[in-house]
Structures are given as C-alpha cells and as structure tokens.
Amino acid sequence: MEDYDDPFKKRKNVIVRVLQEATHEQDVQLLDGGDHADLASTISFALARKQKTSPVRIAQDLVKIINDNPEFQATGARSEAAGPYINFKLDTSYLAESLQAAVQPGYGSLTKKGIRVVLEHTSANPNGPLHVGHIRNSIIGDTLARVFRKAGYGLEVQYYVNDMGRQIAIVVWGFDNLDSTRQEGEKEDAHIARVYIAANREIDKDPSITQQVNTLMQLVEHGDPATVKKFRREVSRCLDGFAITLNDLNVKHDRFVWESDFIRNGYTDRIIAKIKKLRQAQDEETLALDLEEFGFSNKYVIRRSDGTSVYAARDLAYHTWKAANFDLVIDVLGADHKLIASQLRCTMKLLGEKAPEIVHFEFVSLPEGSMSTRAGKFVSADDLINEMRKRAFNEVTIRRPELDEEMRKSIARSVGLAAIRYDIVKVTPEKSTVFDWKEALDFERQSGPYIQYAHARACSILEKAGTFSMCYIPKTDQEIALAKEIAKFPTIIERVASELHPHVLATYARELADTFNTFYHYEQVLKSEGDTRDRRLTLVRAVQNTLKESLETLGIDAISTM
C-alpha cells in the first residue's frame, strides 16, 4: 500500500536496495540500530558462512561499497562498520520532512485505501450493565476503529444485539412473574440485571421454570407478536442504559444490528439451506456440522431437533451479510469465544464466504475470581466511571484551586476518561488481567492523565510564545531525540491497523510523552533566543499536535489545561 510518504521509510527503502545490490542477497532486513545507529544490518554473519571469511572483514568491505554508491549518498546517510554490524546513520533531513508533516492538522493520517471495513465490538448480552470486562472489548474495539479511520479505511462500527437468547428469555420471565418495578433513580440496565439475578435464583430453586423459559424462546423464534414485543422492550431498555455508559467512555457505534432480524428477513433459513448441502453436514434430529477434519472434536450445531435455530445459525447469517457488504470483517471478542469463532470461520470458508478477522482479548477478573452478571459478581463500568471522576475532581481541585467548579468538573471528566481508557488499552489483548482499583485510579507515569499532562504543558508553552517562525531542523541531542519520536507516528498507525494491536499506540503515546518531558527538563524553550527559540517552539508545536492526534486516536480528550 502506498501510504503517507514517510520520510524515514523512503530512506530505509533506498538503503535496503543499495544493500541488496552490494550483497547480492534478497533478504536484507534492516533492524533498529538502538543507541548505535538509526538502522543496522547483520547481513555479514550470513555472508561469512557462504564466503568463509570473517564477518568483521565483510562488514568493512560492504561499508566501502555502500558509501561509494551515489544513490546511497543522495539520502544523506552514512554507513560504518562496528565489528560485524553495519550501522546506518541518517542526517536530520528526514526529521525536517517529518516535522513539517507533524505540525499539520491530522498528522498520522494515511492515504485513503478504498477498502470498506466492518468492525463489530462490545455486543454484550443485554441482561445487565456493562462491567469492566465488557469495556475491555469496547475500548479495544473503539481504539481500533479510530486507528482504521486514521489509516484511511472506510469503516462502519456495529453492535450485534443478542435479543433472542436464553438470558433475555429469563429476563422477560422475571418481569412477568416477579416483583420487578424499577426503583427510584435506578438505571435501566441495572434494573434489568436485578430482575435477571432474581429470576436466576428462582430457577435454581425451581428448575421447572426452565420449561416456561423454553416456551418463551420458541414463541419469539416463531414471531409471536406479544412475546416479540416484550423481548424488544426489555432489550431496548437495557441498550438505553448501555448508550449512557458508552457515551461516557467516548465509544461510538454506527449501527445496532438485531440478531432477530436475521430470522425475520429469511437470512437464517437461507444459510441453513446452504449448510445442509455441505459434505460435513449431518441432517438428522438436529442439523450439525462435523468439523473433525479441521481439528474440531465437537459437533457444530446449527438447528435444534425442535426446528429452532441456535445462536450459531444466526451468527453465520449475520456474518454472511457482513461479508457481502464489506471488504474486511473484524470482530472483537472475548477469549471465551475462541472456539466458536474458529468454528464460524471454518464454516464461512466452507460456504465460500469471507471469514472474519478476530481480535480476541483475554479475561478481566476480580481479585476474588471471575465476574458473573448472573451471580451479581462484577464491577460495573458506571461505578468505575463515577469513582474515577470523583478522584479526578479531587485531584484537580488540589492542583488548580483557582479554577471555577465547572472548569474543574470538565477537566475531571476528561482526566477520568483518560485514566480508564488508557489503563485498559495499554496492555496487550493476549494478557488476562485482574481488575485493581488502586492501579486503575493511578494518574501517574504510565497513565492517560500523564500523557494529557505532557500535552497540556506543550499547549501552555505555545500559548505564551506568541508568533514565531517555523524552523524544522533539530540540533541538540534532546531535540533530535524528540523529533525522531515524532517521526514514528504514521508508522505506528499503520502497524496497529495491520497487527490489530491497539496497545502499540498506547505505548507509543507514552514514550512520546516521556521524550517530551525529558526534553522539557533539559532544554529551555521560551527563554532561549533567536533560531534556537524558533527551532524549539517548532518542536513543541509538532509534539503538541502529535500528542493530540495520538490521544484522540486513543479516544482520549487532548485538553489544553489541567
């Protein structure tokens, strides 16, 4: 893909070509030079084997050839041998090019790709409020959505509403049979959870209730108007509650897609008909797929013996619809969906359809064990948000007592949100985590507020600076270090979109803030004079803009004072 014309990558590509020419090797991957250089090559080791010479000798010879190459000279880079390693050091021209891009609004945006992507995330069952496990899904999903937009993809974000599951039938049974009036000031989703938990307790006491729940499920599948209406009403109320939470988290969906629609519009029947024709189909009492040849030991059931569809059938119908309308399908799912997601992917391929890319994240548990809506054992996202805002408000009041209350409240909302989103997105999705209040409420060092603070500092300097002339050539070590960090941003966006790893962006934003804080400590900006002042102010403008773009891509407010 021909993205944003990255000044660093441009030079790297030339060096790769020159190196290929000099060595007659195809595979000449360059690595990060660390402290030694901008880029480095270890090709000498491999050549030493073939040529039966010492790698040190080879490195020395190669450096001579490379430095004589006119194409290489044009990049402004120079190469030198350090033992067997070949180090490449770039001049600051690429930094100047990067900085010019970095002061522009929207820095980091890549060129439009003309690829339509559908991203599904959150999709929690509407049987109780979102908890800290669900919002790991929301925050990973929403961050990826922001990255994909920035990376130039056409994007639609969907929430798949499971409105015909057993859990919802239990909720409906609860409203029909238990004392279930809403309490004063109770949020809709919390109300649903209370009834759901109570209904489950009744079922535990009297298992015969299960029959009544089954009846409700059959009625809804066959489209009984009164039952459908009840299901829709409770699910909608729960979603109204979710909407408040998601809005507080700065998480946005473009469309809510209802599972039951895929029964009504005939998609599920159609997919069942297609599945029947597969060689792996077993159409007996139930309709199921035998996927053993693909390594699945259990049957993948599509239709029950009573003729009703199971979740898998509707999910296949939904994914077929997505595959038909988009170029790339991405789902963000919890680790508990790994098996069924790979069965779904396998089946989609058998049907000749585009299989979704799945981003799995591992579980969030509590110190006392795993969370359960059914058992009422969870920390709700709403509680977390409220606690975080309270903490942030206290903190702002201590630091900025002179600000009026409205202002402090507004800052506290942004800071609280930053703390939550960053705390969750900073760790790789593959790692299971234990929710820890103390850590979540931390506003220091590796936190969202820390990055916001660096941004606010930069804003403050710029505000005091007044007008200045842009000067894009960094000079001192601190200036160069900061410029190098700023220059990485577009590559980071590209990497996150291809690896589907949003924590990479979180790490980058933190490292950028670190580098700026160090710069801030060592180099005077406003008190410096002439070219130096212009140069440093240009850097501050570039870092401010890059921090802003990074924060906003993380769904965090880039506030200018705090």
Add this chain to the structure above:
RNA sequence: GGGCGAGUGGCUUAGCCCGGACAUAGCGUCAGCCUCCUAAGCUGAAUGCCGGGGGUUCAAAUCCCCCCUCGCCCGCCA
C-alpha cells in the same frame, strides 16, 4: 483428557509474528531536583539463570520439542 492464550526484578508491563551489539518502562525502595516554560514532572541507585529442561544456530526472551503453573473453552446456552 483435548484445544487456545499467558508465565520477563517484590508487584505490573514492552519486546516474541520477522533471532543479533548492554532485555523496555512504571509502581514500590533508596538518594536528589520547584527564586527555572504546569512537580499529574525530572535525574540517579539497587533489584532479572526472560517458568523449567532439552534442541537448532556463529548468535535464542524471540524458532522447534517435552514438562510445570495460571486463565479461558470443549452444551439441541449465548
């Protein structure tokens, strides 16, 4: 029992796909820094057989095999 994921200083964590030059950072501990652009900050010190054992390689946290521990999953639930 089988499948998937994780195991990195006291705690949390990056790097692993694509093997290279002293393993990233934070918390905590210790020692410093506000007549200086926002101290939600900065500097320095101590703390690592990168879960264990084999192997491949000039070179392994990274690749391969075995084992151990933890999490998730293996339903005519969703």
